[in-house]
Amino acid sequence: MVNARISVEHVVVIGASAAGLFAAAAASGAGARVTVLERDETIGTAQPRYGVPQGRHPHVFLHRGLQAAEEFFPGLRDDLMAVGARPFDTAKLAWLGENGWSTRNASSYQVLSTTRPRLEACIAARVAELPWVTIRNPVTATGLTRSARGWSVILSDGSTLDAELVVDASGRTSRFRRWLTELAGDAVRTTEVDAKIGYSTRVYEGDPDLADVPGVVIGPTPEAPRGGLALPVEGGRWMIMVLGMGEHRPPRGNAGFDEFLTQLRDPALAGIAARLNPVGDAMVYRQTSNVRHHYEALPNWPDGLLVAGDALCAFNPVYGQGISVAAAEALALREVLRDGPTTGWSRRLMTRFADLAETPWSICTGQDRRYRSCPDDPTRLEHLSNQWALQLGRLQAHGNLRAARTLSGVYHLMTPTRQLFHPALIAASVAGRFRGYGPLTARPAGLPAA
Ligand SMILES: Cc1cc2nc3c(=O)[nH]c(=O)nc-3n(C[C@H](O)[C@H](O)[C@H](O)COP(=O)(O)OP(=O)(O)OC[C@H]3O[C@@H](n4cnc5c(N)ncnc54)[C@H](O)[C@@H]3O)c2cc1C
Known part of the structure; x- marks a missing residue:
């Protein structure tokens, strides 16, 4: 039996920050009409705003995220450069790791450094140019019900908005879990790892x-x-x-x-x-814990609902992964909408989103559990992989370029984690243990002493 295609004509996205803007671009790119709901009065300006308090802190776009963003908005990199974003090769940073200063001899991925509001303003300007996208603000989504069209989002002004697809991109403070429990009685399991x-x-x-x-x-x-x-x-x-x-x-x-x-x-x-x-x-x-809601594990996830970005999985921000993961999720959404969704598509996509979060999640939580401030101990597997990551960091601090490139590739979500176990790295580690690792990388000369 052929599984009939489901038509998605109108999409409501809750939240006009990174995940919401990418989701809007994804749905628009697949030919849908999109309404983005945002509770903040001012969005898309280069000033920090209430709904995104993390916007006052440094944000970098990992290479994987920049690549994904360029797929939605070709030339975004040039837009960012035009407003003064500072490009640099991450391998050239002076980086003091656990084993000493990292080698600066390998070249790596380029990042663009800009303030978070400026980054969001550039993306919002591109979204505003997309066909069939409307951003409505200030308005707060306050609830969700079923409707003839599929779903109906209840708004703070008392009105409702019907759509075949609702994407929750409302960040760490999302109320989606509560709405879902009220609607279907399903309680969503949450994992939190907090190194405070x-x-x-x-x-x-x-x-x-x-x-x-x-x-x-x-x-x-x-x-x-x-x-x-x-x-x-x-x-x-x-x-x-x-x-x-x-x-x-x-x-x-x-x-x-x-x-x-x-x-x-x-x-x-x-x-x-x-x-x-x-x-x-x-x-x-201080809202920096790793929080993951396992929507993908719900047995009866309904079609027409998705949760993306920090509302699904928020990471310890130290590793700078959130925006890149949100962009990758949106690319997956565009692909499915373009191919024509069939019954069960939302559940399958939630499983894909969960897979996309897996590597960054294990990097953050594995590392965070090493700190005394984190109540959980690392699992046996995490302990072993932390030890191996430390060993690779040691090789890097002693000038091993393969270790530097591989660690950087995994950090930028460009290299599969299995590359961390490349035979050449294992051989270098064994050789280092028996013959010594060679000189440590010197503190970069340009740094001030105090
Ligand atoms: C200190 C810090 C530093 C970080 N540094 C980096 C970094 O270097 N690189 C990186 O990739 N990531 C970084 N992150 C993570 C990054 O900020 C998020 O992953 C990213 O913003 C994606 O978040 P989001 O769009 O899912 O949610 P948010 O950015 O939290 O946005 C949620 C949006 O939804 C709106 N909203 C909420 N509820 C409602 C509602 N009911 N109705 C309507 N609108 C609503 C809010 O006003 C807001 O605009 C950092 C995070 C922190 C905390």
């Missing part, structure tokens, strides 16, 4: 004069659970972010921020801050 990470970020003006170093990352370790980074953004500005786990979280206030900078494993960030002029205050952020 706190961020604090301050924006600066000026040029820290770091020679050929595009930016600096000081990674936290279980023994020294404080870290941070300094990255250039548009408008001749820099963002300096510090983070810490549990009792080591950065305090509120500018004085606390400055003090925290001096407590890191290396004085580079304090030195950079001293060469720049702050604009505005240090801003803290």
Whole structure:
């Protein structure tokens, strides 16, 4: 029996941040009419907004995400460059890992560094140009019911909006689980892994004069659970972010921020801050746990409902994966809508979304469980893979270019994790243990001492 195609003419997307905008582009690209609902009054401007509080903190587009975004919006990279995004090769960053400074001799993927609001503004401008897409704001989606068309979203002004497909892209604070339970009685299982990470970020003006170093990352370790980074953004500005786990979280206030900078494993960030002029205050952020809702495990997932982005799976932001995963989910959505969905399509797509989240999820949670502030211990498998990742980090710090390229490829979601176990890396590790690893990479010369 041939499975009949299901027609999807109108799509309602809840949330006009990264995941919602990509989902709108996906549905529009498949020929559907799209209404995006956003509760914030102002969207698509280069200013931080209420609904996206993480927008005050550094955001990078991993290479996989940039590639996916370019598939929706060809030339987006040029748009970002035109508004001042700063491109750099991530291999050239001064990166202090657990075993020392990473080699800067390998070349890797390019990222664009820009403030989050600027990034969102560029994407929103492209979405606004798409045919049949309407962004309605400020309006809050407050509920969901069945309708003759499939689904009906209830809005804060009392009206309803019918659609064949509703995509929840309303982020970490999504109420979709509650709506689903009220509708179908199905309780969704949630996994949370929380290392209690706190961020604090301050924006600066000026040029820290770091020679050929595009930016600096000081990674936290279980023994020294404080870290941070300094990255250039548009408008001749820099963002300096510090983070810490549990009792080591950065305090509120500018004085606390400055003090925290001096407590890191290396004085580079304090030195950079001293060469720049702050604009505005240090801003803290603490909603950083890894949270995953297992919608894919529900036995009776109905057609016409999808959950994407942070509403489905929110990651510890340290690894910068959320936007890239949301973009990859949207590409999968476009493909299915273009092919013509058939019965059971939404459940199959939720399983695909869950698969897309799997690698980033295991990277974040495996690492986070190593910290004392995280109540869960690593599983046996996570412990083994953490040990192996540490060993690869050691090879990288001792100048092994294959280790550097592979770690970078996995981080950018470009290389399958099985490549971490390439025979050449295993051989290099064995050789290192017996014959020594060679000299450690020197601290990059351009970094300030304090
Ligand atoms: C500190 C920090 C740093 C990060 N750094 C990076 C990074 O470097 N790289 C990266 O890729 N990711 C990063 N992330 C993750 C990234 O911000 C998210 O993954 C990304 O924004 C995708 O989120 P989203 O669109 O699913 O949800 P959100 O960005 O949370 O947006 C949800 C949207 O839905 C709207 N909304 C909510 N409820 C309703 C409702 N009922 N009705 C209507 N509208 C509603 C909100 O106003 C908001 O606009 C970081 C996150 C944090 C916290």
